[in-house]
Amino acid sequence: MQIIKSPEEMQRLALDLKRSGQTIGFVPTMGFLHDGHLSLMRLARPKCDVLVVSIFVNPTQFGPNEDLDAYPRDFERDEQLCADESVDMIFYPEPGNMYAAGASVWVDEESLSGVLCGESRPGHFRGVCTVVAKLFNLVQPDLAVFGEKDAQQLRIIERMVRDLNFPIEIVRGPILREADGLAMSSRNKYLSAEQRKNALCLRRSLDAVCLNFEQGEKNVSSLRKTMAELIDAVSGAEIDYISFVDDASLEPVESVQFSTLVALAVKFGSTRLIDNTILVP
Amino acid sequence: MQIIKSPEEMQRLALDLKRSGQTIGFVPTMGFLHDGHLSLMRLARPKCDVLVVSIFVNPTQFGPNEDLDAYPRDFERDEQLCADESVDMIFYPEPGNMYAAGASVWVDEESLSGVLCGESRPGHFRGVCTVVAKLFNLVQPDLAVFGEKDAQQLRIIERMVRDLNFPIEIVRGPILREADGLAMSSRNKYLSAEQRKNALCLRRSLDAVCLNFEQGEKNVSSLRKTMAELIDAVSGAEIDYISFVDDASLEPVESVQFSTLVALAVKFGSTRLIDNTILVP
Numbered sequence: 001m002q003i004i005k006s007p008e009e010m011q012r013l014a015l016d017l018k019r020s021g022q023t024i025g026f027v028p029t030m031g032f033l034h035d036g037h038l039s040l041m042r043l044a045r046p047k048c049d050v051l052v053v054s055i056f057v058n059p060t061q062f063g064p065n066e067d068l069d070a071y072p073r074d075f076e077r078d079e080q081l082c083a084d085e086s087v088d089m090i091f092y093p094e095p096g097n098m099y100a101a102g103a104s105v106w107v108d109e110e111s112l113s114g115v116l117c118g119e120s121r122p123g124h125f126r127g128v129c130t131v132v133a134k135l136f137n138l139v140q141p142d143l144a145v146f147g148e149k150d151a152q153q154l155r156i157i158e159r160m161v162r163d164l165n166f167p168i169e170i171v172r173g174p175i176l177r178e179a180d181g182l183a184m185s186s187r188n189k190y191l192s193a194e195q196r197k198n199a200l201c202l203r204r205s206l207d208a209v210c211l212n213f214e215q216g217e218k219n220v221s222s223l224r225k226t227m228a229e230l231i232d233a234v235s236g237a238e239i240d241y242i243s244f245v246d247d248a249s250l251e252p253v254e255s256v257q258f259s260t261l262v263a264l265a266v267k268f269g270s271t272r273l274i275d276n277t278i279l280v281p
Numbered sequence: 282m283q284i285i286k287s288p289e290e291m292q293r294l295a296l297d298l299k300r301s302g303q304t305i306g307f308v309p310t311m312g313f314l315h316d317g318h319l320s321l322m323r324l325a326r327p328k329c330d331v332l333v334v335s336i337f338v339n340p341t342q343f344g345p346n347e348d349l350d351a352y353p354r355d356f357e358r359d360e361q362l363c364a365d366e367s368v369d370m371i372f373y374p375e376p377g378n379m380y381a382a383g384a385s386v387w388v389d390e391e392s393l394s395g396v397l398c399g400e401s402r403p404g405h406f407r408g409v410c411t412v413v414a415k416l417f418n419l420v421q422p423d424l425a426v427f428g429e430k431d432a433q434q435l436r437i438i439e440r441m442v443r444d445l446n447f448p449i450e451i452v453r454g455p456i457l458r459e460a461d462g463l464a465m466s467s468r469n470k471y472l473s474a475e476q477r478k479n480a481l482c483l484r485r486s487l488d489a490v491c492l493n494f495e496q497g498e499k500n501v502s503s504l505r506k507t508m509a510e511l512i513d514a515v516s517g518a519e520i521d522y523i524s525f526v527d528d529a530s531l532e533p534v535e536s537v538q539f540s541t542l543v544a545l546a547v548k549f550g551s552t553r554l555i556d557n558t559i560l561v562p
Contacts, residue, residue, distance in 0.1 A: 107389075
């Protein structure tokens, strides 16, 4: 397994691989890997000749009051986990090598980015789109895997690939959960024992909404109320949003008539967790 | 020579070429080709295995009151001219195939785009960056040639390639001029005989500023005054801008201390012409 720190070297190696007819699979991450990330690698591994994982805590997708500096990092552990998944290359650049001084070109998605997490985190998806476009150009993947936990990000990346004509297949990786149902996230590490227990309310509220929906409830106000009540009953849980949006356009819906993404963000102290499910009529 | 209308086919062919180790040179145009375009093809031809020219009048770089519909087109003539330059492929897409309904991803350059033509044409360079990023992903060039006549566009594309890490060498093509000095442009066709003669004031003002500068004048107010007087003396010539900017940052300068781009735009009726030169101390 190669560790590549230089963007120029990453691109040179990737172009050489493409020229020799090999296919490249790509899993972009911010490191501090967990089974969720590993499941994305396992999805990509059989689909490509060369599997590249990037580990880059991208500063441009963090807001000024967010957890950029505190974001957990453990490269040695990540390296071992990648080796165990038969990853061929880890791309592990320094922020100073990824962004030139005076960098002034941004990739902006303007239709799907304003709702859900985009509302709570202005500029977040602009940072995500820009760094992913850069990584795509550096790693030259034939396919890239993104997790469904970050539902909005996944849809925005799919849109970017379509609208900028990247020759890349985006593969969706299902949400991985801890044994008790909490969606895996590097940010779970921030939770106290008490918060960790309380955080189960995200999944419980999604289970409840699925059950209500299966029982025939299609009205979004009513479905949302069920979720909000379950979460509000939990001490220390502060709802950022509970949204029901069209699964393709991410526009809010009032009734579940078509595939509907139910997404929520809940804060425990300064830790913000997200989860989602899809209701299919 | 192949004519390719489908973006998907263009990309498939380009990826096949890359996989077989061939290099691709690219000259993006809006068609209605003149010797200026042909000079860009002649620059690219010896540097690549396969030369691709795109002909696409890109709607997203035209403002609502600009000349999109009137923009001159003559594909048959363009086709012959490309064949004469040993072009291998013309990529000639329909606007409806280049932009999906509801396209929502844009590439924005935010430092070099606000001045010069960007000031007169809001949104223009966003349209340019976005379509060039799309064309780069479809054509997969190793090198692309852009003309120095569109000085600001050239620098913005160079910035985009740097900031988004496109693996593409940008080659600068010198300005080509008619025998009497008018910079070649598809828009020259709009000029009446009278306007065509008067349009020489752009080049004359640039010659005058170069002479003044060689004689020791470095003060921009004084240099600009020389140019403005020459142009104002011409009937029907309306100055859009005469700008002296740092050649790298495009920030206005008051004195020519470093490489300085002198750029101007002048309107004759509804036809807007641009020209430029560089003063090197």
